[in-house]
Amino acid sequence: MTRCAVFGTGSWGTAFAMILADAGCEVSLWGRRQELVDVVNTTHENPDYLPGVRLSDAITATTDPAVALAGAEFAVLAVPSQTLRQNLGAWAPLLEPGTVLVSLMKGIELGTAKRMSEVIAEVAGVGPERVAVVSGPNLAREIANRQPAATVVACSDEVVAKRLQTACHTPYFRPYTNTDVVGCELGGAVKNVIGLAVGMADGMGLGDNTKATLITRGLAETTRLGAALGADPYTFAGLAGMGDLVATCSSPLSRNHTFGTNLGRGMTLAQAVAATSQTAEGVKSCESVLDLARRSGVDMPIVEAVVDVVHNGRPTQEVLAALMARSAKPERR
Ligand SMILES: NC(=O)C1=CN([C@@H]2O[C@H](COP(=O)(O)OP(=O)(O)OC[C@H]3O[C@@H](n4cnc5c(N)ncnc54)[C@H](O)[C@@H]3O)[C@@H](O)[C@H]2O)C=CC1
Numbered sequence: 001m002t003r004c005a006v007f008g009t010g011s012w013g014t015a016f017a018m019i020l021a022d023a024g025c026e027v028s029l030w031g032r033r034q035e036l037v038d039v040v041n042t043t044h045e046n047p048d049y050l051p052g053v054r055l056s057d058a059i060t061a062t063t064d065p066a067v068a069l070a071g072a073e074f075a076v077l078a079v080p081s082q083t084l085r086q087n088l089g090a091w092a093p094l095l096e097p098g099t100v101l102v103s104l105m106k107g108i109e110l111g112t113a114k115r116m117s118e119v120i121a122e123v124a125g126v127g128p129e130r131v132a133v134v135s136g137p138n139l140a141r142e143i144a145n146r147q148p149a150a151t152v153v154a155c156s157d158e159v160v161a162k163r164l165q166t167a168c169h170t171p172y173f174r175p176y177t178n179t180d181v182v183g184c185e186l187g188g189a190v191k192n193v194i195g196l197a198v199g200m201a202d203g204m205g206l207g208d209n210t211k212a213t214l215i216t217r218g219l220a221e222t223t224r225l226g227a228a229l230g231a232d233p234y235t236f237a238g239l240a241g242m243g244d245l246v247a248t249c250s251s252p253l254s255r256n257h258t259f260g261t262n263l264g265r266g267m268t269l270a271q272a273v274a275a276t277s278q279t280a281e282g283v284k285s286c287e288s289v290l291d292l293a294r295r296s297g298v299d300m301p302i303v304e305a306v307v308d309v310v311h312n313g314r315p316t317q318e319v320l321a322a323l324m325a326r327s328a329k330p331e332r333r
Pocket residue numbers: 008009010011012013014032049078079080081083087104105106107138139140141277278279281
């Protein structure tokens with residue numbers, strides 16, 4: 001039986017542990033808090049993040065990373081992106097040779113502008129054949145209810161991607177393989193920022209034309225960044241690009257979308273943060289995505305607008321007017 005470790009008992013870590021168990025894996029779920037770990041082990045439920053969802057007996061929770069990693073073929077990482085470097089620094093010495101590290105995270109590191117797979121390779125000292133990414137339209141709550149969804153499992157080594165595909169394939173979760181790790185990660189990280197922008201438009205009471213414009217032009221600037229960084233532009237037309245963008249930008253379950261809506265309704269950053277109990281990666285990653293874009297010489301006006309609202313305190317109306325006042329351009333360049 002395939003053994004997997006999942007790090008992070010939040011909504012996606014827990015839901016992905018459920019997927020792996022439903023696909024026939026034995027899963028060790030690592031969490032920071034002993035009390036939550038005990039509750040998961042005794043009630044087979046994670047009441048803090050996925051109340052009402054019965055977890056398989058094949059999932060055992062632990063606070064001990066060595067226990068989680070023992071014999072693991074896959075170590076799945078589902079902690080907030082900005083905490084990965086520090087956390088993985090503690091876990092990396094416990095890794096067994098051959099364990100593949102799988103990122104579920106959709107963020108870019110502040111300060112370094114690195115993608116999560118880059119942080120993993122650097123901190124764990126592993127080659128690209130031991131780093132994989134899962135990204136797609138995968139709102140955790142819907143998946144925990146076992147509603148059908150598809151995703152992309154990406155690894156530069158297709159054989160490894162296929163192994164991971166098998167490990168997480170269930171009747172309700174359909175993974176497709178891809179070797180474009182860069183494209184899949186950028187799709188996931190940037191869609192959170194575009195989700196904030198679309199949420200803002202919603203909160204301002206704007207309609208579907210505005211939102212479709214933000215989604216489509218958001219995808220255009222994501223694709224531009226991807227092309228500059230060596231991604232396959234077609235990846236952005238797939239599940240990890242357009243698919244995830246559509247789910248995030250249309251769902252009230254999306255934390256980024258909801259965060260943006262709150263800002264669009266006039267909340268301050270502090271009020272929106274206080275109203276959010278889970279991780280909305282785009283709030284921090286809008287700055288690191290913009291940093292990455294500038295380092296790569298790529299223009300990302302919507303990401304810049306989001307940074308202006310979230311971190312520079314500019315009013316949404318003013319930022320939107322500035323976006324519309326940009327010089328006229330061809331659609332493709
Ligand atoms: N929830 C979702 O629908 C999806 C989330 N993701 C991504 O998965 C990643 C994890 O997100 P969620 O599980 O949704 O977040 P969450 O907010 O539900 O849970 C985060 C987990 O990380 C833990 N945590 C917080 N700070 C930590 C630290 N310093 N060290 C160790 N653990 C810490 C929390 O206790 C919690 O268990 C994010 O990058 C997110 O973008 C990707 C796809 C779907």
